[in-house]
Amino acid sequence: MLHALRLIVWTLVWFVGLSLALVVLYRFVPVPVTATMLLDGNGITKDWEPLSNIDRNMVRAVIAGEDGKFCEHDGFDREAIEKAMERNQQGGRIRGGSTISQQTAKNVFLWQGGGYFRKGLEAWFTLLIETVWGKRRIMEVYLNVAETGIGTYGVEAGAQRYFDHSAARLSPSEAARMAAALPLPKERSVVSPSGFTRRYGGTIQARIGVVRRDVLDACVYD
Helix, strand or coil, rough: CCCHHHHHHHHHHHHHHHHHHHHHHHHHCCCCCHHHHHHCCCCCECCCHHHCCCCCCHHHHHHHHCCCCCCCCCCHHHHHHHHHHHCCCCCCCCCCCCCCHHHHHHHHHHHCCCCHHHHHHHHHHHHHHHHCCCHHHHHHHHHHCCECCCCCCCHHHHHHHHHHCCCCCHHHHHHHHHHCCCCCCCCCCCCCCCHHHHHHHHHHHHHHHHHHCCCCCCHHHC
């Protein structure tokens, strides 16, 4: 019993130490690869770019489409989580009400898929990156590791793939279409969207103006 307890304690110590070390490291250096990339049978196309080389329209688009309270919350949108829990009680696929911070934690340190164990780890890493990285770095990493197409990661690689130019100059329409496809990049078309993706892209494009007007991206550029 004592041996098992010691093993648990040392496992926790090593986990906390390793996770802290990785979070501090990635505060300063680009994330080289993620589990999602390694498990992608379509290969990996990516091109890390600092946030200063990514058009502000893209930042505004992901805030508009993914996390309107990005600059207000501490990593968790409790209202969205409560709504997700209510839906989960009805059965079916587990939904998490994830913020950009939570998605970044998952994309960088964990694996895709649901489950409460992974969500618990996601919460731990979310707390760490909110504390160590801050909002600007979280957004920078998110825009560089998010899957933007089949075998394509980051908005720079996505912009080159879909529009034949860099992410440094994305129109509101281009940024909105990329943001609309982000939840299901393998299934939603960016170049010629139709149906829901086209409508959602139009909604995001309109919301970009709201983000700009209300400076909802202020924490990224302070």
